[in-house]
Amino acid sequence: MKGWVKIVLLIVIIFICVGSFYYLMFSSLFEGPAPISRDSYLQLDIYGELPERESPEPLSQIFAAQVPVMGELLQSIRKAKIDDNIKGLIIRPMGLSTGWAKIEELKQTIEDFKTSGKKVYVYLEVASNREYYLALSGDTIFGSPEGLLFINGLLGGGYFLKGTLDKLGIEAEFIEAGKYKNYPEMFTRSGMSPAAKEMLSTILDDIFRRYLQEIEKSRGVSARRAKELIDKGIYSLKDAYKSGIIDTLMYYNEFTEFLKEKERSRPGIVSYSRYKEIPFSKLGVKAKEYVALIYAVGSIVSGFGGDFFEDGLIVSENMAKNIKKATEDKSVKAIVLRVNSPGGSGIASDIIWKQVKEARTQKPVIISISDVAASGGYYISMAADTIYSQPSALVGSIGVFSGKFSVKGLYEKLGINKEEIPRGKNADIFSDISLFNDSQEELIREIVMQSYQDFISKAAEGRKVPAAEIREIAGGRVWTGEQAVQNGLIDKLGGLEDAIRSAKIMAGISPDTPVKLKVYPKQRSILEKLMSGGLQARTDWLKNMLPAHIIRYARGFLFYRDYEPLLLIPFVPEIK
Incomplete structure (x- = not known):
């Protein structure tokens, strides 16, 4: 590359970095949110995974589209409820890939918004089960005349890699505690075990039952008719209108004209990206007391480092440090821990559990609980005073496994010969060219069973029940939130706002008194992010290689150690 080209590229990079720095650091000082005109409608375009909070990537905050964030969506709807300038909501769901529990929490918040007497209009173009489930919370469902609707029921499943590993010459060997702790089946079987099928079937049955009930209630049809609508499943929106699945058809520009005629004026339509910048204080809401909101999102891994937010990872020392900060902060009256985790390292989970207990x-x-608090995700939750969850969240999975892979066959296929000389009877216990011998397998089993018994005893302590009761519902089994309320693994059904309300009551604050939220872990500044890639940089390559629902579970594998017990939700339950 010529010297002048390098100089130009360097200047461009410096310009972007400096410009980004000033944008993030100073734009908020000079630009306040634009005022909202009266009789406006807040439009929420809801799509994608709905991450719990904004990305810590500084450049994405500048150049990427305004991706809807779960916390900001909930706050925006709550603000709109009390904002005299907001006449109603326009919900436009499309391409949702989030879990069912988040959709339920959005529905719950929208239903609460409707108690203000304001209207909620939903506009569909192409929708599947998730989008339609959310649409059922609207007063009126509009459809694009040439749109499509796919409400063909739920499909659950997972990936099984044994056939692939066999072809590669890789052998997997795992020891698990719990009949349903079948995460290793992904590597050791070519299909689901009877226990896995039983567990997934009960989860699907529970979510599907609520889905049908929502259709019955919202559309005013019988249970039989709701099932018939699902069994047909695929509709043009014209046919959906004729079948009573949606309320009316019109193009979006016709929809805005409808609003104009209804309001006898030209109502403003306020975007999510604009409205989320308006603080509650602008609406006359004054708060003096503080509640800490700590996000525990991603796979749980052992590690050191600062107290920054790592997207997709819960780092043990980082999380424990943030919980301790909130505990020692005298201005913080209570702590709400927002958990969305499939689990991970047993050792890391225990470190966080201890800090929650203290x-x-x-x-x-x-x-x-957001979409999932299973295995290690449940472990870090069970020492709390009260646990809230949505009905379709995935909860529990009290179980442990550990093991390793032997790649000797792969080495042979590649013409690689690896030789080892041990010193010590079990020096080769985690060798990558051999499986466990009988005595080594027994050693690992002892560690796994000890971790399992410890998990059960701590769950019993947290739930204040005999260990025998926990053992009956453990075994690695995953439950829905509604099932978990019934068997005692959690306390109540509800969302983040319910948890904050409960925290206020327990702290001696009136439930109707506004509070300020101190959010942990803090986001990195642009300079901190540019100067340090952090743990996140080691997992970014996954984004382009794996489906989104697998990435949430796979990131942690770059950090797990061969010998440690793992607390992970069984396989990867994808429910479409």
Whole structure:
């Protein structure tokens, strides 16, 4: 490359970095949110995974589209409820890939918004089960005349890689505690075990039952008719209108004309990206007391480092440090831990559990489960005062496994010969060219069973029940939130707002008194992000290689150690 080209590229990079720095650091000082005109409608374009909070990537905050974020969506709807300038909501769902529990929480928040007497209009173009489930919370469902609707029921499943590993010459060997702790089946079987099928079937049955009930209630049809609509499944929106699945057909520009005629004026349509910048204080809401909101999102891994947010990872020391900060902060009256985790390292989970337990001795600690708090995700939750979950969240999975892979066959296929000389009877226990011998397998089994018994005893302590009761519902089994309320693994059904309300009551604050949220872990500044890739940089390559629902579970594998017990949700339950 010529010298002048290098100089130009360097200047461009410096310009982008400096410009990004000033944009993020100073734009908020000079630009306040634009005022909202009266009789406006807040439009929420809801799509994608709905991450819990904004990405810590500084450049994506500048150049990427305004991706809808779960926390900001919930806050925006709550603000709109009390904002006299907002006449109603326009919901436009499309391409949702999030879990069912987040959709339920959005529905719950929209239903609460409707108690203000304001209207909610939903506009569909192409929709599947998730989009339609959310649409059922609207007062009126509009459809594009040439749109499509796919409400063909739920499909659950997972990936099984044994055939692939056999072809590669890789052998997997795992020891698990719990009949349903079948995460290793992904590597050791070519299909689901009877236990896995049983567990997934009960989860699907529970979610599907609620889906049908929502159709019955919202569309005013019988249970039989709701099932018939699902069994047909695929509709043009014209046919959906004729079948009573949606309320009316019109193009979006006709929809805006409808609003104009209804309001006898030209109502403003306010975007999510604009409205989320308006603070509650602009609406006359004044808060003096603080509640800490701590996000525990991603796979749980052991590690050191600062107290920054790592997208997709819960780092043990990082999380424990943030919980301790919130505990020692005298201005913080209570802690709400927002958990969305499939689990991970047993050792890391225990470190976080201990910090939650210590925090609880000094101030109320409430758990708000998002889509999943299973295995290690449940472990870090079970020491809290109260646990909230949506009905379709995935909860529990009290079980442990450990093991390794032997790649000797792969080496042979590649013409690689690896030789090892051990010193010590079990020096080769985690060798990558051999499986466990009988005595080594027994050693690993002892560690796994000890971790399992420890998990059960701590769950019993947290739930204040005999260990025998926990053992009956453990075994690695995953439950829905509604099932978990019934068997005692969690306390109540509800979302983040319910958890905050409970935290206020336990802290002696009136439930109707506004509070400020101190959010942990903090986001990196642009300079901190540019100067340090952090743990996140080691997992970014996954984004372009794997489906989104697998990435949430796979990131942690770059950090797990061969010998440690793992607390992970069984396989990867994708429910479409």
